[in-house]
Amino acid sequence: MTPLFPHARSRYFFVSDTGNHRILFLDATDHSSLKYVESFGVMGEARSDRTGFHFPAGIAVMAPTVESFFGPTIAAVFVADRHNNRIVKLRLAYRTDPSHPAYKGEMPSLLWGGQYFRDVTGMNYNESLLDPVGVSIYRHFIFVCEAEGNAITILTTNYVAHEELIYVTELYPPPTIQLTGSFSTTEQGYLWFAYVRRPSTHGLGSIYLPEPIVESPPASWIEEFRTQCTNATIYNTFIMANSTLYDEHVLYVLNAARINWRFPYRPGFLSKDSFNLTVMFDLVLWNETVLEGQMEYCLPPPPATTPPMLSANEDGWNTPGGGSILLTGGSAPQAIGWTVVTILIGLMLLENV
Structure with a gap:
């Protein structure tokens, strides 16, 4: 509780009004009644942009969220936008700084916070969502159940670009199991899900989540x-x-x-x-x-080495001794060899004479 979140103790409900393509924001602080605050989306109008939904279904809340440490954002509300094959992220946040005396008493609102969408015909089609119907939060992960895709996709938020949701992995049921979309994760690391075993057996199953999901720490900038x-x-x-x-x-x-x-x-x-x-x-x-005693200064770059073509002397030579030509170890035997050949040829000519 800080002056930046004056309504952090309040109780709020978020309801997917599927047929009307909107999310209802209700105040349940008064235990005897529910008070309508606002809605996100246009009443009765299906949309696929930043202003609405097309058959919103499952909904889940993450509080606090990464934005909470940078401004007056209480929570993030994730919505399965079913017919748009995407997950929409809404921020429960204040439009102005509530700690400022001029804005005291202002209520939080549902604001656009980003989306996750991959085109099924695009390059990352394997990361796309097909008929997402359920959403659940486990630690810093967002679980999405796909009815048509028959999979549970795991996402997480980008700790730098907060509007971006990042694909992590997918969980698949056995071939004979069809997910219905109703599922939930628990703090102990279990995932419970409703399913249909073909052809018509209904059941409730559970799995223990993979260890990397259970143990991995959240990314920290x-x-x-x-x-x-x-x-x-x-x-x-x-x-x-x-x-x-x-x-x-x-x-x-x-x-x-x-x-x-x-x-x-x-x-x-x-x-x-x-x-x-x-x-x-x-x-x-x-x-x-800030750095908690971990600061290390950056080392200066190493001195540049001068290219050979730029390291000649005043006479333009890049060899010791100026312009004199020095015999190398490999040239001396070659010179001696030519001398021996010359002497032999001279002796042969004398014998012929």
Whole structure:
């Protein structure tokens, strides 16, 4: 709970209104009633762009999400847009900064957050979705059940480009099993699914998820950033000379490191201007706070080697001693050999005389 998420304690429901091609946003904070807040999509109108759906089906919520550390986004809502063969990501977020006194009391809204779509006739057709009907969240993965594709596709979010969803892998049932679309994942790593065993036997099955899915840590931009070397010249020369670049870089890194730079009255506050020493960037403080003592300076590039064609002396020669020609080890025996041949020919001529 921070002033950036004033409604984090509220209870919200999201409902797929399939026939009307929209998602309903309901406030369930009052336990005795449900309050309509808004809807995403055009009532009764099928769409395939950023403004709506075509038969939305399964729905799942991820909270918090990667955007939560960079701005006022409470959660991500993933919707199986069935007839568009895609997964739509909506952000439950504020349109303005709710911590600002002028916007106090503003409710969060459902905003476009991205989509996952692969053309079945395109290059990545094997990563496409065919009739997605169910969605479930497990850790930092999004599971999508395809009715026509008869598979469960696993996606994850891009930790840099937050609107992008990345294909991870697919899970397939045995040949005689047809997935119905109803499924769920558990915190213990199990996946439960409803199925039909051909020709007409209905059942409920479960599998334990593959170990890489259960054990793999979520990708972290800040951890990757801490492993990179620090170029002091860039910080002291370029970033310090451009206030816009300074704010953009410092604020992004502070957000990624989950350091409080917004609210001075809350614990762990660190001003974004703390690194500005006027004449240079405070890399010591940067290392102690953002990089957690892992900073290593980038080594200077090795000196360039001069090409042979550019290393001649004043006379234009690239050999020791200027223009004199030196015999090499291989040329001496050759010269001696020619001398011996010349002497032999001379002796033969004398004998003939």
